[in-house]
Amino acid sequence: xxxxxxxxxxxxxxxxxxxxxxxxxxxxxxxxxxxxxxxxxxxxxxxxxxxxxxxxxxxxxxxxxxxxxxxxxxxxxxxxxxxxxxxxxxxxxxxxxxxxxxxxxxxxxxxxxxxxxxxxxxxxxxxxxxxxxxxxxxxxxxxxxxxxxxxxxxxxxxxxxxxxxxxxxxxxxxxxxxxxxxxxxxxxxxxxxxxxxxxxxxxxxxxxxxxxxxxxxxxxxxxxxxxxxxxxxx
Numbered sequence: 001x002x003x004x005x006x007x008x009x010x011x012x013x014x015x016x017x018x019x020x021x022x023x024x025x026x027x028x029x030x031x032x033x034x035x036x037x038x039x040x041x042x043x044x045x046x047x048x049x050x051x052x053x054x055x056x057x058x059x060x061x062x063x064x065x066x067x068x069x070x071x072x073x074x075x076x077x078x079x080x081x082x083x084x085x086x087x088x089x090x091x092x093x094x095x096x097x098x099x100x101x102x103x104x105x106x107x108x109x110x111x112x113x114x115x116x117x118x119x120x121x122x123x124x125x126x127x128x129x130x131x132x133x134x135x136x137x138x139x140x141x142x143x144x145x146x147x148x149x150x151x152x153x154x155x156x157x158x159x160x161x162x163x164x165x166x167x168x169x170x171x172x173x174x175x176x177x178x179x180x181x182x183x184x185x186x187x188x189x190x191x192x193x194x195x196x197x198x199x200x201x202x203x204x205x206x207x208x209x210x211x212x213x214x215x216x217x218x219x220x221x222x223x224x225x226x227x228x229x230x231x232x233x234x
Contacts, residue, residue, distance in 0.1 A: 007025075007029040007032070007108075008022060008025035008026055008029055010055075010057075010081065011025045011028055011029060011055070012025055013081060014055065014081060014082070014083055015082075015083060015132050015135065016083050016086065016128055016129065016132050017125075017128065018128075019124070019128060020122070020124060020125065020128065021122075021124070024118070024122045024124065024125065027118055027121075027122075028110065028118060031110055031111070031114040031115075031118070032055065032108040032109060032110050033108065033109050034057075034106065034107070034108055034109075035054070035106075035107055035108075035109050036104070036105070036106050036107075037059075037101040037104070037105045037107070038101065038104055039059075039101055039102065039103045039104050039105075040100070040101065040102075041100070041101050042098065042099070042100055042101075043061060043084070043085075043099040043100065043101060043105070043107070044085060044095050044098070044099050045095065045098050045099075046065060046066075046094075046095050046096060046097055046098050047094045047095060048088075048094060048095045049088075049094060049095075050085065050087070050088020050089050050091075050092065050093060050094060050095055050112060051089075051111060051112050052085060052089065052109045052110060052111045052112055053083055053084065053085040053086040053089045053109075053110050053112075053115065054083065054084050054085050054099075054107040054108065054109055054110075055081075055082075055083050055107060055108040055110070056078050056079060056080050056081065056082050056083075056084065056105065056106075056107050057080055057106040057107055057108060058080055058104075058105065058106045059080075059101060059102070059103045059104055059105030059106060059107075060077055060078070060079055060101075060102040060103050060105070060182065060183065061077065061078040061079075061082075061084060061099050061100065061101055061102065061105060061107075062074055062077055062098075062099070062100045062102050062187070062190070063075045063076050063077070063078060063084060063097050063098070063099055064097060064098050064100065064190065065096075065097050065098065066098070072190055073190070073193065074187070074190035074191045075097065075140065075143060076139070076143075076191070077102070077183065077187070077191065078099075079182075083132075084099050085099065086129070086132065086133075087133070087136065089112045089115055090129055090133065092112075102183070102187065146158060147192070147193040149233070150232075150233065151232065151233070151234060152192060152194050152198055152199070152201075152202040153202045153205045153206060153229060153232070154229060154230050154231070154232050154233070155192050155193075155194075155202075156192060156199065156202045156203065156206060157206060157211065157226045157227075157229040157230035158230045159188070159191070159192065160179060160206075160211075160212065160219070160221050160226050161223065161226050161227065161230055163179050163221075164177050164179065164221060164223055164226075167179070176220050176221065176222055177220070177221050177223060178215075178218055178219070178220050178221075179218060179219045179220075179221050180217065180218045180219075181217065181218070181219070185199055185200065205229075206226070206229060209225055209229060210222060210225055211225035211226045211228075211229055212226070
């Protein structure tokens with residue numbers, strides 16, 4: 001359970017606040033308020049005022065947009081420890097995407113007013129925000145490049161490799177790694193910019209190559225074979 005005492009440690013492990021002094025972390029934590037969203041509800045919608053950012057404590061949140069023809073394009077999923085909604089807070093413009101709670105979600109809200117007050121008081125926060133925005137831009141560029149240039153099987157292989165990177169340690173290095181998707185195949189299809197049937201076909205391709213073995217809702221992955229598949233361009 002996250003408490004006011006343990007919150008600074010959690011903040012120190014986020015992309016925005018990880019290098020901040022203890023006094024800054026304490027000030028940020030003191031300004032945050034807990035909110036809850038039921039599964040399926042909107043945390044914010046594209047075009048809303050950018051009046052706050054959120055630190056996810058539990059649950060999973062989809063960041064997406066709707067195309068003019070009504071299709072949904074998912075950019076990413078935010079999980080515990082991730083921060084969402086920071087772009088509109090930083091530039092003062094309306095929200096650029098939708099944030100939807102995929103499961104019951106608990107988050108901490110930091111208002112734009114409080115964030116800007118803290119930035120004025122602590123210059124290190126401004127530098128951290130710039131680094132976070134640059135990281136977000138690189139991630140979005142890589143995501144769009146993958147969708148535009150890579151076959152779906154390669155994109156799926158990269159998805160699994162990214163999940164492995166998040167779990168990898170000295171004990172699992174070079175070995176088969178069990179991975180739980182933590183989402184439906186429909187959600188996975190949205191993230192990869194493809195239909196669910198095509199994702200199923202790509203999973204079959206990876207399975208036939210021996211790169212993944214399905215075990216119910218989870219997969220056992222071979223990082224070496226996934227790396228080979230991730231590098232294919234056709």
